[in-house]
Amino acid sequence: MESYNRDDIIFALATPWAQSALAVIRVSGEGCRQLLSTSFSRPKALLEAKNATVVHGYLTDGPKGPVLDEVVVAVYTQGHGYTAEEALEFTCHGSLPGLRRILSSFKRLGMRNAEGGEFTFRAFLHGRMDLTQAEAVQELIASQSERSQALALSRLEGSLKQQIQASKEKLLTLLAHVEVQLDYAEDEVDDFTFPRQELEEIRQALALLSSTYAVGRLYGQGARIVLAGATNVGKSTLFNLLLKQDRSIVSDIKGTTRDYIEADCLIEGIPVRLYDTAGLRESLDTIESAGIQKTEQLIGQADLVIFLVDSSEVGHIPPKDERTLIVYSKSDLFKAPEGELAISAQSGHGIRALVAEIAKRLGAGFGSTGDELVIIESERQHLLLSGAAQALGRALTLVDTDVPLDIVAVELGEAMQNLGELTGEVTPADILTKIFSGFCVGK
């Protein structure tokens, strides 16, 4: 935090650095409007524009310089917009040479290239968003697929917040039932049976929310799929087929892919990082055996391993499990065993079935409830939620073994604190208010 300077004007390309129809450049900081009006064809219109309005005009390369691009500028005055600072958003044409010219012209005007996350930091500093929101924004920027963007947006609108809030509310009520027993003497309050069933329900709801983290990570960061198998079994061919582009070296020579090659692609809308690995074979070649070690490491970290087996010379086959797909290659030349996945990298036969199987595996266990499910994407949120669920699990065990209530309350309190960190703190005063409104207490 301390490395960011907070009072200069920063700018950055807000859309990806890629050829596209339109691109957005964001500028934030006190005085940015005044400064940029000197390089704008309609300075008066820009200076007088109200908050959250757009101005059409031409960007010039410095005062009275040549025209750089025709743009639409969205204007935010102080206290508004994403950072709550005076800010401008230029929508311009998305040609890379054109963007490069604009950005270097901005730099010459005396503005600074924003560091990663700096806009979000400024927004946070100005109290524009809480931590959950700030994280959601960060993920929104980093997210790769359309579905992921929709998820990040829905979190900003608070559907995650609502679900956690609902569990928190239930836990608060339960906690009030417990705390009233601890705040008053046994002869002052009614007899008490621990609401075990309610506690179990809250625990389950939280555990379910927390389990969606795996899905969230898949959509946010992409799944790791490792292509493995003996050398010369056709891994690189399949790799290219999945990528639908020539990124790897395809040849008949074994062990060409000495280390590994990786590339990003979408499989059925799921972002995937695909790894083409060195063949698993004992090798005297030191470079190659280093590559094999690397392969084993990659397999260990993979979400899914596609193990290719040559239909003609079946050698070692690893055991199938939920993380390992066995696929028989060269099915155009030799017949694969009945009922097994088989592909022909040459003809493309079986690829469609493989792609469907990959998508099924990656989404396994989550697909059915997919659309209504709120998905957790950040590590922090996942840890807090699973921590809360675990604390409630421990509380249940304590209740079942007749451990005193004030010890049980420690676990309930920990769960409550975790939820509080996600959506806003629960103070002792909140619990007391709940007690006084719901119980007839006091001598």
Added chain:
Amino acid sequence: MDYDAIVVGGGHAGIEACLALARIGYKTLLITQNLDSIGRLSCNPAIGGLSKGNIVREVDALGGEMAHLIDHSMIQYRILNRRRGPAVQAPRAQADKFTYARLAKETLEAQAKLALFMDTVVDILLDKEGKRIIGVKTERGHSISARVVVLTTGTFMDGRIFIGEYDAPHGRLDEPAAIGLGDALRKKGFPLGRMKTGTPARVRSSSLDFSKMEIQDGDPILMPFSFDYDSVERPMLPCHITWTNAKTHKIIQKNIHRSPLYGGKIVGLGPRYCPSIEDKVVRFPERDHHQIFVEPEGIGTEEMYLNGVSSSLPEDVQWDFIHSIVGLEEAEVMRPGYAVEYDYIDPLNLYPSLESMHVENLFIAGQTNGTSGYEEAACQGLLAGINAAQKLKGEKPLILARNEAYTGVLIDDLVTLGTEEPYRMFTSRAEYRLNLRHDSCDQRLTQKGYDVGLQTEENLMRLKAKLEKIEAVKDLLGKRRYGQKSAVEALKMPEVTMEHLQEVISELSEFEEPIRYQVELEVKYAGYINRQDRQISRFEKLESLEIPLDFDYDALDGLSTESREKLKKIRPHSVGQATRISGVRNGDIAILIVHVDKGGRNA
């Protein structure tokens, strides 16, 4: 200067404040409206209870007086909530209220350097700039000067009692309120408000039919509140329990319009946790009975306290509903219940030392700060007295942390969050209650009491001996076996208690019960105690980031306007306290951390 210190008010806060100042060595004057009212138990004749019993023992560990007073005036002793667990059980004692008050006065009279004077303070005297207190003015025209003043006015500052249509300027029934001080303070710019509390009727014991009631005896074993001695001998009396019924509720409902609370005569907010019987009947209409504890007010009196039916309904209504209760059909009402409304000063105006931000060298404690309860008053009085003495010495105030004492929780809550209703302590107000157990108050606080000049060398040695015995018991349990396991391991199992171990390991009986008790807790709940200790070490990080009192929030860029205003008003002494101010945002705390980390000055 006439005195080093003046303490205004002889209630539970005033007693602790003046004793602390005099014991530390300052020439102190206690001014009270009535010398015969020192240490009165105005409401229920009992001391202690959940979290309150802990406070009494905290006061004792620091070198205060309350535990001694109750130990030598109690007529019943109980440990509450034994079955609910180690963190929430606490001692409570019924007091002989006359003995209690007499002991209090005798203790003050016996104290060197302490003078007592009967008069009513009507104004405070300030220096030329109006920034610092230099003395007080009394009703009979005395101007008495002092370097520090502790204000503990209880319910007497512009107090007014209500019984149905009747009201009178009293602080307690038939005891005149201190009129004028509230207005004088208002004129000087203090933020005053009104609060309300109430008390039930007292009935004559010989007119009650106890055979129709449930009897409630105390514990057979009596343990002192104070850590200074191991046992006390006192006579024991039982309490009795009866219940209101449909008829009682009907009488109250029919006459509710005659209550000064519902008629709008009382503006001050009463405590939600201790509602009057009319409040209970209105707010919980589905309940067909409410519990009443019939508690003796002392040995030499027939007055019985009807705990559970505090009321400000007209006397004829009180008579009627009391007579509708089983066992009380023929009750002779000796004093009516009543509500009292009084001035309090917004505690947000205090530093955590309990010194006023508004006027230097003025310390405020007890009900004047918006609290309720004898114990809550006593611990504030003690800390106000200690910190007034620290101020006189030119030393840093004693500020107890939330993980050290309920007293620390109470004061931190008051000065950080303020209070809308009379503030009473609850165990749930404390984040680390496993750490705030009553049995270990001396371990947390005796040294601190010694450091400020209140505790004795002798008590430090007692503490040292206690710690050695605890270690000895732990050693013994480590060496001996119980069943298949070492005794320590066995004790960790829920079903094994220290009593079980005692049957096998006879040497355990050589140690006092409190020692065995503490080892049992520490062993049984070690996992939870360690976990809480880890949480505490995280908590202490923010607490240790101190913010200078003159910190310039205006010069801090990036703070939200709301947070800036709140921080300027509360002036937290640490980042930890700042995090507890309602409405101060996380982002602003982050900025604060960045800046105070750089040596506590604005960057």
